[in-house]
Amino acid sequence: MQAYASMTKEQLQEEEAKLRRIYKEYQDKGLKLDMSRGKPSAEQLDLTMDLLNAVDKETVMSAENGLDVRNYGGLDGIPEAKRLLAGMMDAKPEQVIVCGNSSLNIMYDTVARGMIFGYLGETPWCKLDKVKFLCPVPGYDRHFAVTEHFGIEMINVPMSEDGPDMDMVEDLVSEDDAIKGIWCVPKYSNPQGVVYSDETVRRMANLKPAAKDFRIFWDNAYAVHHLYGAENGQILNILEECEKAGNPDMVFEFASTSKVSFAGGGIAGFAASPANLADAKKSMTIQTIGYDKVNQLRHAKYFKDFDGIMKHMEKHAALLRPRFELVLNTLEKELSGLDAGTWISPKGGYFITFEAVEGCATRIVELAKQAGVVLTPAGAPYPYGKDPKDSIIRIAPSYPTLEDLGLAAEVFTVCVKLATVEKYLEK
């Protein structure tokens, strides 16, 4: 195929006319397809149905420490659930607190504690004139929604294939004590699938922030969500690296089983230093008498240990790989050599990132919508929904059936081509 950049105006016009015909044909089909949602498919959820029988009326309802999981108590989680999440987070069980089903809720609560009470005796952020967070971009829209909700100013930090731009991160946090945090998805980042390099993790752990209460929000959301084996997703242990660097209190790590067991009924937790755990528990003991320990026991009995989780995740990968490959192959087949954008082939996680020609993302999403294919809104992976180049589109291949996904990917490529040709014709 000839690259659009090398076409004459006439060739581009001819191409546009052809693309409009094809686009119209898709529009006439009245499609209703969705590649917007990073959620597991029904087939994936079916993988974990036996979890529901892991605890039943015959089960002895005591945790390893003798606690009756049906009753009050056990604020920080039962030991076997701590061990399970510790395995996922590469943490020690004693570094872990197990909460309810949503790691996002734990992150929200952790930011809220910074706002209202302050960490480890520091001034609550709500008493300060200005609070800022660093936001590696593109990133996870719900992280940015939390910081925006609390009125925290967000600063974009570009991502490379090794993680956030650490030169920029180092400069900013050492200079500005209003910067209180950074959002990180260190493994198979949302949306690019970037795995932070060892150097990135080490530099992160060795930050010298101006603010004593600066925290790394290490959202290990895809800790075990490999598509092609765990060897592609090795990251250094941030808790250990922070300790080594003399910054033991600088990180909160989060994880959940939302995409391991059930998105609507998993368990979630966080890991941190002894001082941070004690500080968090001061609020948690006021906030609740304890989280759902029956579900913690259910997960511990079903998965047994970290190996059990890893074996289970291979089944998820077997369902996800064909979906990712179908989209990637369609992009390759339809867009290769056209100068109409680039994309990343991730080794894990839940997304494919498409980088359109600058200024085309919003138009592509709009065209797709008009043809019955819902995509994540352009701009969503950026703070305030503003992609400065209007080029990043997050594709979520997990939820549709293979048939729907194939069709949606075809429609997507037509929209990409059409928007790109329109753009070249403008110039």
Next chain:
Amino acid sequence: MQAYASMTKEQLQEEEAKLRRIYKEYQDKGLKLDMSRGKPSAEQLDLTMDLLNAVDKETVMSAENGLDVRNYGGLDGIPEAKRLLAGMMDAKPEQVIVCGNSSLNIMYDTVARGMIFGYLGETPWCKLDKVKFLCPVPGYDRHFAVTEHFGIEMINVPMSEDGPDMDMVEDLVSEDDAIKGIWCVPKYSNPQGVVYSDETVRRMANLKPAAKDFRIFWDNAYAVHHLYGAENGQILNILEECEKAGNPDMVFEFASTSKVSFAGGGIAGFAASPANLADAKKSMTIQTIGYDKVNQLRHAKYFKDFDGIMKHMEKHAALLRPRFELVLNTLEKELSGLDAGTWISPKGGYFITFEAVEGCATRIVELAKQAGVVLTPAGAPYPYGKDPKDSIIRIAPSYPTLEDLGLAAEVFTVCVKLATVEKYLEK
């Protein structure tokens, strides 16, 4: 028995010597008994074991609205769970949001929203110099812990057998716009078991607070926790009464199945006006992608409807009644006519309130502790842990076995007598 008040000093000294001998005998037994915890017994938890089989690997995992409960979505709860909690709260299903397992956590989050974001566009409380809550006393220590944690000043309001002193409540809230809330347990109040009279509920709903963002925190914790039938625990519908009074947004009602199904694995929710629900959801949609809907479905399938809950609660009552009666009979037998304190026979809830002679509560709890019987700390049912008369002791009869409870109650009465005689001898 002769009342202590009418004894001569010599008689009192003789009584004291006798009581010290009895007390010493109990001490020598090396008892380890506990009447401090308002939590269900293992027998009660056993009542609900079939809940664990209500959802299993054969279950169709769709809610009534078609939502796959295993997946993300459904922020405000599945319809059948809303209906279940609506029944408990005497609310309409559309007035209800179902959350995780802990109603305390919902109350905490609700106060936190007032602090950080403000209700319905009002100034966030953290921006104000002073925020106050009214606290009917004696009351629930964990309510007071929440408000204390947020730095909210607490004002004691005396309880009568009809509920809080409404003259005082009306005067205070109409005069002082720093008063932003009142904690209420309207049915079988913690600890006294008071059921708010119709007049109290109506006056509450008709308050004319100086603060637009004043809210009644209506913790209907014992909504269905009758000991002698539902007819003893009828209260007016606060949501309806607030609507009638032109104050639809003035109340948040809370409830959970913690003492219906499992304290460590139930479901909880809240009910409020459309405006309050929409306002709460603005934060909730940032805070979480959704609560555990698998457990919501499990509860809905097991209990089916409000009648199912009411029938189940009769089984709880059958286990709890003998415990309450054992303690009450022991108090009657040992303390009647002694002028050593009074007590309330509740018709529901989880506690018996003992009102000692002024200045004796701390001493009684201390004596009991030294004899191996743990009681809720004196002062706990008051803000800041300070009982101005040092007279209220909360007895929790639910958790111990009947045998242990009988012994603990005997020890308790000896401690009451001894502390009272000591007190009379001081005078």
